[in-house]
Amino acid sequence: MKKYIIYTGILTVGLLLGRLLFSNSSKEETSHHHDEVEVTKKMWTCSMHPQIMQPEPGDCPICGMDLIPAESGSDGLLADQFKLSENAMALANIQTTIVGKGNAEGNTIKLSGKITENEEANAVQVSYFSGRIERLNISFTGEEVRKGQLLATIYSPELYAAQQELIIAASLKESQPALYKAVRNKLKLWKLSENQINQIEETGKVKENIPVYATISGTVTEKLVEQGDYIKQGQPLLKLANLSTVWGNFDVYENQIDRFKKGQQVMITSNAYPNKEFKGKVDFIDPVLNTKTRTVTLRVVLSNEDDVFKPGMFVTANVEGASANNNDALTIPKSAVLWTGERSVVYLKTSPDQPVFEMREIKLGNQMGNEYEVLEGIFAGNEIVTNGTFTVDAAAQLQGKKSMMNKGSAKVLTGHEGHLGMDNHSLNKEENHTNMNKRLDVSAKFQQQLNSVYNAYINLKNALVSEDSKNTSASASTLLNNLTKVDMKLLSNNKAHNHWMSLEGDIKSSATSISETHDIKSQRDHFKHLSSRLINAVQLFGVNQKAYVEFCPMADNNKGAYWLSKEEKVINPYFGSAMLTCGEVKQVIE
Numbered sequence: 001m002k003k004y005i006i007y008t009g010i011l012t013v014g015l016l017l018g019r020l021l022f023s024n025s026s027k028e029e030t031s032h033h034h035d036e037v038e039v040t041k042k043m044w045t046c047s048m049h050p051q052i053m054q055p056e057p058g059d060c061p062i063c064g065m066d067l068i069p070a071e072s073g074s075d076g077l078l079a080d081q082f083k084l085s086e087n088a089m090a091l092a093n094i095q096t097t098i099v100g101k102g103n104a105e106g107n108t109i110k111l112s113g114k115i116t117e118n119e120e121a122n123a124v125q126v127s128y129f130s131g132r133i134e135r136l137n138i139s140f141t142g143e144e145v146r147k148g149q150l151l152a153t154i155y156s157p158e159l160y161a162a163q164q165e166l167i168i169a170a171s172l173k174e175s176q177p178a179l180y181k182a183v184r185n186k187l188k189l190w191k192l193s194e195n196q197i198n199q200i201e202e203t204g205k206v207k208e209n210i211p212v213y214a215t216i217s218g219t220v221t222e223k224l225v226e227q228g229d230y231i232k233q234g235q236p237l238l239k240l241a242n243l244s245t246v247w248g249n250f251d252v253y254e255n256q257i258d259r260f261k262k263g264q265q266v267m268i269t270s271n272a273y274p275n276k277e278f279k280g281k282v283d284f285i286d287p288v289l290n291t292k293t294r295t296v297t298l299r300v301v302l303s304n305e306d307d308v309f310k311p312g313m314f315v316t317a318n319v320e321g322a323s324a325n326n327n328d329a330l331t332i333p334k335s336a337v338l339w340t341g342e343r344s345v346v347y348l349k350t351s352p353d354q355p356v357f358e359m360r361e362i363k364l365g366n367q368m369g370n371e372y373e374v375l376e377g378i379f380a381g382n383e384i385v386t387n388g389t390f391t392v393d394a395a396a397q398l399q400g401k402k403s404m405m406n407k408g409s410a411k412v413l414t415g416h417e418g419h420l421g422m423d424n425h426s427l428n429k430e431e432n433h434t435n436m437n438k439r440l441d442v443s444a445k446f447q448q449q450l451n452s453v454y455n456a457y458i459n460l461k462n463a464l465v466s467e468d469s470k471n472t473s474a475s476a477s478t479l480l481n482n483l484t485k486v487d488m489k490l491l492s493n494n495k496a497h498n499h500w501m502s503l504e505g506d507i508k509s510s511a512t513s514i515s516e517t518h519d520i521k522s523q524r525d526h527f528k529h530l531s532s533r534l535i536n537a538v539q540l541f542g543v544n545q546k547a548y549v550e551f552c553p554m555a556d557n558n559k560g561a562y563w564l565s566k567e568e569k570v571i572n573p574y575f576g577s578a579m580l581t582c583g584e585v586k587q588v589i590e
Contacts, residue, residue, distance in 0.1 A: 094388035113250030121242035131156030251295040390587040446490040464573035476515035552583035
């Protein structure tokens with residue numbers, strides 16, 4: 001019995017000791033493993049190229065800068081999700097909206113167009129007999145002409161002979177009334193009035209120079225002859241336009257054609273009269289699509305009795321009732337959408353309680369006012385970013401997440417594999433201007449010098465809008481001159497110094513290319529790259545004024561392109577008068 005008691009005691013003590021020893025070992029092992037995981041999770045990235053992710057510190061394989069610790073991922077987040085701090089949300093004024101069905105702000109579509117002459121009211125004043133213009137009473141294009149007004153005095157040998165015939169026929173009208181009548185009718189066909197014919201007959205004198213009177217009223221749009229010219233019967237003298245009515249021609253995009261029909265009421269506005277609206281109705285929709293702009297022309301006839309509209313004037317049409325009668329249409333604000341090439345993306349707020357976001361590609365339908373119809377990609381009840389979308393996209397790129405310029409999550413590059421990213425970067429760095437960093441603290445003097453570069457850029461942009469290749473080249477030369485005056489020594493820290501070195505070379509290269517050519521198409525292509533890098537510079541260093549980042553999805557062969565502007569109003573430098581207002585503001589840089 002004593003043996004059993006002793007054995008039982010030894011066994012109990014042994015179990016207690018074993019548990020104590022193995023428990024400590026397990027804790028140490030678990031702790032060691034946890035530390036290993038934490039070390040493994042630590043990643044390093046480049047402030048200039050956030051797509052670079054390496055598990056250990058070192059140099060960036062693209063630019064050679066020292067890698068910095070990447071922000072730690074938030075627990076529980078999926079691969080393409082990322083989190084913003086509350087402070088960042090407040091500073092960027094990021095706002096979100098719950099997506100609902102049929103929540104469009106009205107059903108008005110805005111169209112851009114231009115005033116042209118009413119071709120149905122146009123006319124040509126011709127000469128009804130041949131001769132030489134002795135005196136031309138019309139001095140300039142744009143002159144108003146009234147019906148019956150003296151236009152010119154013409155010497156005509158054949159009309160001289162016809163007058164002599166009339167005088168002879170008048171003396172024989174009792175015996176040969178048919179001949180008399182035929183001679184008078186011939187003069188009438190040459191547009192001589194009854195008074196002119198009677199005066200020749202009564203005086204018995206032949207007029208050498210015959211006055212020509214206007215047969216219609218209108219505005220002279222083109223002089224086709226000058227004083228002293230010899231003219232033939234039926235030759236045009238002047239082109240006249242009756243501007244009591246004009247046409248407003250508007251571009252309708254391919255995906256909007258089914259929204260319009262003849263007879264729709266249109267409200268017209270113009271920059272010339274910002275506080276006035278003018279009513280009109282859709283009179284004609286062109287059955288042929290313009291293959292270059294992918295638009296058709298919608299025509300509105302406008303009354304112009306007060307001479308308000310001038311041919312060539314840009315106008316905007318607000319067409320009511322142009323949206324589909326579909327209460328189930330899922331719509332989102334224009335400000336929520338980012339474009340890159342053929343892709344349209346939005347950012348979802350995936351957590352109702354935390355600022356966690358994820359990019360989502362969507363398919364858009366028709367534009368309805370300030371809303372877009374969404375066909376695929378999101379659902380009613382989703383919460384999306386509607387203000388500060390550009391900033392959220394930049395944050396996604398900086399954290400190496402799926403973004404507008406990055407279709408997939410960032411690839412972790414290690415060792416020599418990192419150098420493979422160089423080719424892709426070289427191909428895409430011009431397009432990657434949304435890869436923003438935080439505003440750097442630089443001196444006011446440096447900002448002032450950069451501001452002079454920005455002002456020259458704006459002049460260059462305005463020259464492209466006017467399609468003035470000569471002034472575009474001159475503005476590029478001014479930009480280059482101002483760029484040489486930017487003193488890099490004013491940048492106190494290495495990070496700002498390295499950023500400016502990277503941007504300056506690209507800005508100089510693009511501006512030089514623009515200055516060396518007068519081909520507007522080539523200038524616009526280089527302008528795309530120039531804008532890309534200057535947007536980066538303004539975002540990083542700031543200038544002494546507000547700047548607007550604007551985007552046109554149809555520029556660069558429908559790949560989309562950005563530019564900077566001093567004003568919120570969109571004036572497109574990539575298309576000029578062809579599509580002057582194509583685009584929208586994507587970011588405001590204070």
